[in-house]
Each structure stands twice: as structure tokens, then as C-alpha cells.
Amino acid sequence: MRTRQLELSGWGRTSPSAARLVVADADELDRTVLDELAEPRGIIARGMGRAYGDPAQNAGGAVVRLARGPIVLDPRAGTVHVGAGVSLDELLRHVVPRGFFVPVSPGTRFVTVGGAIASDIHGKNHHADGTFGAHVESMTILLADGTRRAITPASDPTLWWATVGGMGLTGIIVDATVKLLPIETSRCLVLTERVPNLDSLLERMETGDHLHRYSVAWVDMVATGAHLGRAVLTRGDHATYDELVAERPSAGDDPLAFAPAGLAAVPHGMPNVLNRLAVRAFNELWYRKAPSSHLGLESITGFFHPLDMVGDWNRLYGRGGFLQYQFVVPFEAVDTLRTIVATVAASGHASFLAVLKRFGPESGGLLSFPTPGWTLTLDLPAAVAGLGGLVGELDRMVLDAGGRHYLAKDATATPEIIRAGYPRLDEWLEIRRLVDPTGRWISDQARRLDLY
Amino acid sequence: MNNAVHQPQTVLVLGGTSDIGQAIVSALVSPSLRRVILAVRNPDTVDVGALSFGSAEISTVAFDAADAQQHEQLIADVVERHGDLDVVIQAFGQLGAPGLEDPVAAAELATVNYVGAVSSGLAVARRLRTQGHGTLVVLSSVAGVRTRASNFVYGSTKAGQDAFATGLGQSLHGSGARVMTVRPGFVRSSMTTGMPEAPFSVDVGDVATAVVAGLRKGRSVVWVPGILQVVFGLLRYAPDVVWRRLDR
Numbered sequence: 001m002r003t004r005q006l007e008l009s010g011w012g013r014t015s016p017s018a019a020r021l022v023v024a025d026a027d028e029l030d031r032t033v034l035d036e037l038a039e040p041r042g043i044i045a046r047g048m049g050r051a052y053g054d055p056a057q058n059a060g061g062a063v064v065r066l067a068r069g070p071i072v073l074d075p076r077a078g079t080v081h082v083g084a085g086v087s088l089d090e091l092l093r094h095v096v097p098r099g100f101f102v103p104v105s106p107g108t109r110f111v112t113v114g115g116a117i118a119s120d121i122h123g124k125n126h127h128a129d130g131t132f133g134a135h136v137e138s139m140t141i142l143l144a145d146g147t148r149r150a151i152t153p154a155s156d157p158t159l160w161w162a163t164v165g166g167m168g169l170t171g172i173i174v175d176a177t178v179k180l181l182p183i184e185t186s187r188c189l190v191l192t193e194r195v196p197n198l199d200s201l202l203e204r205m206e207t208g209d210h211l212h213r214y215s216v217a218w219v220d221m222v223a224t225g226a227h228l229g230r231a232v233l234t235r236g237d238h239a240t241y242d243e244l245v246a247e248r249p250s251a252g253d254d255p256l257a258f259a260p261a262g263l264a265a266v267p268h269g270m271p272n273v274l275n276r277l278a279v280r281a282f283n284e285l286w287y288r289k290a291p292s293s294h295l296g297l298e299s300i301t302g303f304f305h306p307l308d309m310v311g312d313w314n315r316l317y318g319r320g321g322f323l324q325y326q327f328v329v330p331f332e333a334v335d336t337l338r339t340i341v342a343t344v345a346a347s348g349h350a351s352f353l354a355v356l357k358r359f360g361p362e363s364g365g366l367l368s369f370p371t372p373g374w375t376l377t378l379d380l381p382a383a384v385a386g387l388g389g390l391v392g393e394l395d396r397m398v399l400d401a402g403g404r405h406y407l408a409k410d411a412t413a414t415p416e417i418i419r420a421g422y423p424r425l426d427e428w429l430e431i432r433r434l435v436d437p438t439g440r441w442i443s444d445q446a447r448r449l450d451l452y
Numbered sequence: 453m454n455n456a457v458h459q460p461q462t463v464l465v466l467g468g469t470s471d472i473g474q475a476i477v478s479a480l481v482s483p484s485l486r487r488v489i490l491a492v493r494n495p496d497t498v499d500v501g502a503l504s505f506g507s508a509e510i511s512t513v514a515f516d517a518a519d520a521q522q523h524e525q526l527i528a529d530v531v532e533r534h535g536d537l538d539v540v541i542q543a544f545g546q547l548g549a550p551g552l553e554d555p556v557a558a559a560e561l562a563t564v565n566y567v568g569a570v571s572s573g574l575a576v577a578r579r580l581r582t583q584g585h586g587t588l589v590v591l592s593s594v595a596g597v598r599t600r601a602s603n604f605v606y607g608s609t610k611a612g613q614d615a616f617a618t619g620l621g622q623s624l625h626g627s628g629a630r631v632m633t634v635r636p637g638f639v640r641s642s643m644t645t646g647m648p649e650a651p652f653s654v655d656v657g658d659v660a661t662a663v664v665a666g667l668r669k670g671r672s673v674v675w676v677p678g679i680l681q682v683v684f685g686l687l688r689y690a691p692d693v694v695w696r697r698l699d700r
Binding site for chain 2: 005006007012014015016017018019040041053054058059060061319320321323382383385387388391392395411412413414416417444445447448
């Protein structure tokens with residue numbers, strides 16, 4: 001067990017706070033150690049620190065990072081038993097060459113399995129496969145009293161669905177058994193289309209998403225007028241062996257090759273280079289270079305994790321950091337989506353490429369974010385004057401439309417906003433108080449949003 | 453907790469009747485702001501009903517800047533009642549230009565402006581370090597950058613407070629707690645009514661705007677208006693004869 005005192009922040013690098021960071025094997029966290037760590041200001045688990053805001057910080061308290069743990073693949077069952085501290089990067093390097101893929105992948109490989117469950121993350125296949133939590137068969141959780149419990153959705157449904165999406169506030173997830181997706185190759189067959197405006201984008205996604213396992217659109221949030229909401233829509237599926245060799249015969253020798261390399265890292269001390277002018281130029285270039293329509297092979301990294309190729313890309317926003325604002329509104333509130341895109345485009349705030357996606361059904365997690373509807377994700381430099389006002393305006397539009405905000409991205413919400421978006425919050429609070437009566441698990445986000 | 457756009461939930465103003473202190477709180481109003489605590493000499497004289505900071509709940513607590521003994525307990529009581537402190541504004545202070553004939557008045561001024569700033573500043577800093585986050589905003593003054601014949605006692609108290617605050621900020625590095633020292637020029641407020649205005653005068657609202665911008669940018673020192681940083685950068689080195697002529 002290693003301990004040090006330092007300031008921690010989320011991936012957005014906003015609102016840092018100081019805590020005691022403890023790197024430990026799950027076995028070391030017995031009752032005595034927990035009692036000691038919980039004083040004076042509680043404990044929260046932290047994975048790779050990729051949540052954007054403050055859910056993996058605990059000002060003045062303890063933050064626990066689990067050491068890696070095992071990766072045990074059962075190829076016959078198509079499952080993997082994995083330590084919660086293992087990252088999807090490590091997991092993919094192990095299972096892809098053996099013919100499996102994670103059931104759900106977010107936009108980065110650098111999240112842990114524990115974080116993936118606690119945030120009940122989603123990916124480009126949510127409309128087809130649901131959230132990460134939906135593919136977890138069992139897990140072990142360390143409870144506030146120091147005991148460990150092995151749970152499944154059938155054995156402990158209340159604790160299970162309070163933990164999936166529960167932001168680490170019911171206990172520390174120690175390990176999990178996850179159902180994997182069998183794949184024949186490590187490539188995806190991807191259809192890339194340039195779409196001139198928001199209306200045709202929505203129409204294409206509504207009518208065509210169900211034909212593909214993966215679908216996502218990158219929207220230019222700076223374009224206005226006739227170009228409002230122009231986008232590049234990418235949809236794809238894992239390439240079969242036959243599709244791979246038909247496109248690229250040489251790849252047939254090693255169809256499951258997977259060895260992603262990082263290209264370069266952004267240095268420390270970079271000022272914010274993503275101002276409105278730069279973002280406008282980049283978006284223009286990126287839109288123009290996209291083919292009007294093209295079907296081709298892409299690597300896992302190229303298709304799922306393009307930003308992982310640039311290390312520490314969050315530094316591009318400078319010392320002030322950035323905000324990732326993600327919300328979902330029901331399908332019938334498509335007018336709100338239009339208004340929000342127009343409001344942001346006209347606001348003068350420079351949102352780098354935004355991501356638009358259609359969600360399928362809910363997972364059952366009481367605080368799980370995905371619910372049927374349109375979800376839009378914006379990246380905004382945080383230190384720009386007036387951003388608080390814009391976010392407040394968007395918050396109202398989202399809630400008026402019956403939408404909600406993603407806790408793993410949230411960095412600005414209020415208790416009222418979360419209460420309005422999550423109708424089952426009280427149910428969750430009741431379970432939390434039952435399994436953690438003294439409020440031992442606590443994060444800066446939980447303090448900010450009264451999640452205790 | 454402060455959120456990612458530096459909107460606090462709980463704000464404590466030491467010297468809660470100060471125009472500048474209240475203007476800063478007004479500028480910090482957002483849907484996140486929930487609690488405003490005004491620490492004032494006599495809570496009975498403050499009409500809380502007449503104040504409004506968005507939807508925040510306003511309360512008062514008795515605070516005597518000159519009574520160093522009570523400061524630690526006061527902070528502990530406020531935290532006990534209201535929880536973590538996100539922004540604490542050290543806004544108390546007295547103006548006055550006691551001269552050679554009034555050393556007692558000068559000592560009183562120094563006790564409030566400097567000694568009070570040190571003891572309350574340390575009590576606040578200790579709490580912020582324990583909770584691992586939060587910002588102490590210290591209202592200093594350009595009067596302390598180079599003291600003048602017409603108000604050198606006041607200027608010296610501000611020089612001391614300023615030096616204390618910037619040093620305190622250094623000592624808190626890495627603790628999650630921060631100190632932001634604010635150096636306004638002449639501010640038009642109830643404290644300065646009737647006094648002749650100096651060049652680069654500002655309103656309390658200008659100070660508040662600069663403070664909020666400073667918090668957003670994570671500044672450790674803020675000059676109001678910003679040009680005073682350049683002006684005083686030069687004036688510090690002006691020959692004495694020039695400096696005396698400017699002090700009219």
C-alpha cells in the first residue's frame with residue numbers, strides 16, 4: 001500500500017482538491033485500514049481519473065486506487081474475470097488477440113473496469129447492446145463495514161442496481177465477471193458519410209442506426225445558418241474474416257493483430273489553443289476531408305479511440321481546463337436538441353467536435369445515465385467568461401424536455417438538476433443509507449450534489 | 453464545493469457589511485450558490501431581509517476583527533453549522549489617517565486591518581487546508597504597494613496584510629486551498645464617500661467583476677483596474693520628490 005498527499009482533478013482539469021491517494025491491493029483493504037482511511041473525510045475509489053469533473057476526488061479525505069488485479073479469460077463461456085483496477089487498455093491487449101472484444105467501449109481505452117461499472121458507461125453500440133453494466137454477470141464489492149460481498153443481479157438486485165452507475169458511493173468494486181463479444185478480426189468495417197445539416201443527420205440516424213452495431217455522429221458545433229449541425233456520421237460493425245481478406249488480403253495472416261501505440265503527448269504548460277478561431281478552422285478541415293460516403297476498414301483504435309493516440313490531450317485546453325457537457329433528451333424532444341445546437345453555435349463559445357448518438361433502453365441502474373433519446377456531448381474551454389450562464393441555459397432546456405445529465409461528465413450541476421433528471425434518486429439514496437449508514441464513501445461530486 | 457466554472461455553494465464574508473464584500477457575493481450568484489454567511493460586528497444591525505443573493509440562504513454571525521481570540525472558534529462554528537467553505541472573503545477593514553499626534557488610533561487601525569487579517573486569515577487557511585479545497589479572497593489595496601504621507605498608517609496596514617496574504621498563498625501550495633490577493637485602487641463606496649477621487653477610480657461592481665474573473669482564471673493576485681499593475685510597477689521606483697508631489 002502506497003500513500004501520498006496531492007491535488008487531484010478530473011480529466012477536465014477543473015476544480016482540483018487535495019486528498020490522500022492510496023494505491024492498494026484489494027486484499028489490503030481490511031476493516032482496520034478502512035476505519036483509518038475513512039477519518040476524517042471519507043473514502044472514494046478512483047480509476048484512471050478519466051471522469052471529467054469531480055466524482056473521483058475527495059477533498060481532505062482518502063482516494064483509493066486499486067492495483068491492477070487479475071485477467072482470467074474463459075474462452076468457452078466467452079467471459080472474463082477481471083480486477084476492477086484493470087484498464088480496458090490492458091483488458092483489450094489480452095482478449096483481442098484471443099478473439100474477443102469488450103461488450104461496450106467508451107471513447108478511450110484508459111478507463112478501469114471498476115470505473116466502467118460505477119459510471120455504467122456506454123459506447124457507440126448503446127442502441128444495440130446497452131451499457132457496460134448490462135454485460136456484467138457478477139462482481140465483488142467491498143462494503144463500508146469492511147466485508148466483501150459477491151453479488152449478481154439475481155442475488156442482490158437492490159445493491160446491484162444501486163452500484164451499477166452508482167459512482168462508487170455504495171462501495172469499492174473489487175472485481176467483476178464480464179461477458180465479452182466474440183470477434184473474428186481486430187478491424188471494423190465502417191461506413192463514413194458527410195451530412196450537410198442537422199435535419200438530414202437526424203433523419204439518417206433514425207432510419208439507419210439499426211443496421212449497424214456501432215453508430216455515432218461528430219457534429220460541427222461552430223457552423224451556423226444553412227450548415228447548422230453539419231456532421232460526419234460513422235457507422236460500422238466488426239469485420240468478419242472474409243470481409244477483412246476481401247478488403248486487405250495481407251491482413252489475413254494475423255486477423256486479430258492489436259498493438260496500439262501512442263503517438264505523442266501534449267506537453268505541460270500548454271496555453272488553451274482550442275479557441276473559437278482554431279476550433280472553427282479545425283472543424284472546417286475535418287468536415288472537408290471526410291468523404292461524402294465511404295465504406296472501409298478501420299482499426300479498433302482508429303474507430304473507437306482516436307483521441308488515445310494523443311497522450312494528455314486534455315492539456316490542449318490550457319490551465320483553465322475544459323468542461324464536457326453531456327445530456328440526453330427523449331426522442332420526442334428533438335426540437336430541444338435543435339434549439340440547443342443553435343444556442344451553442346450562436347453563443348460564441350467554441351465547442352470542439354460534438355458527439356451525437358441515439359440511446360436504446362435503460363440498463364436498470366438507478367443512477368444510470370442512458371435512457372432512450374438523443375445524447376449530445378460538447379467540449380467547452382472552462383475558463384471562458386459567461387460559460388456558467390450558457391450551461392445554466394442549457395440545463396433548463398434539457399430538464400424542461402424531460403432529459404438528464406451524465407454524472408461521469410458532470411462538473412457543474414446542482415442537487416436540483418440531478419433530482420429533476422433522475423426520478424429514482426430517492427430509491428438510490430435509501431439503498432445507499434442502508435449499506436453505508438455513516439457516509440463513509442464520499443466524493444467531491446457527492447458533496448456538491450447531495451448524493452448522501 | 454466550487455463547480456468547474458468556479459461557482460461556489462457556500463460563501464463567508466468576514467466584514468459582511470462591506471460594500472465590496474457584498475458586491476462580490478452578488479457577482480458570485482448562480483444556481484449553485486446556496487449559503488451566504490455574513491460575519492459582522494453586530495448581527496442585530498443587519499437587516500438580512502433587505503439583502504438578496506439569488507436563492508441563497510443568508511445568515512449572520514458575530515465577528516470582531518480586533519478580537520483574535522475568537523477567530524478560530526468562529527470559523528469552527530460556521531463550519532459546524534454550514535459545512536465546507538468554498539469562498540471566504542476577507543473584506544473588513546477601516547480607513548483613517550491618524551497622524552503623529554494619535555498613536556493609539558493608529559494602533560487600533562493596525563489591530564483591525566493587519567492583526568485581525570492575520571488571525572482570521574490563519575483560522576480560515578487552517579480550515580481550507582483541512583477540507584482540501586476553497587479560496588480565501590483577501591481585499592488588500594494599492595495603498596500598501598507604496599505608502600504615502602497622507603495615509604501611511606493605513607497603507608502600512610495594507611502592506612502588512614498583503615504580504616501576509618501572498619505568503620500564506622505560497623504556504624498553502626498543493627493543499628487544495630488557495631489565496632487570492634486583490635489590490636484595488638480608489639474604490640467609490642460608502643467607506644470613501646466625500647473623499648477626493650484618485651486617478652483610475654473604480655466602483656465596487658468593478659472590483660466584484662475582477663474578483664470573479666480572477667477566481668475563474670485561478671489568479672493569485674488581481675489588480676483593479678488591471679492597468680494599476682503597470683502604473684504601480686513604475687511608481688514604486690519613482691524618486692521621492694516625484695512621489696510626494698503625486699500625493700495630493
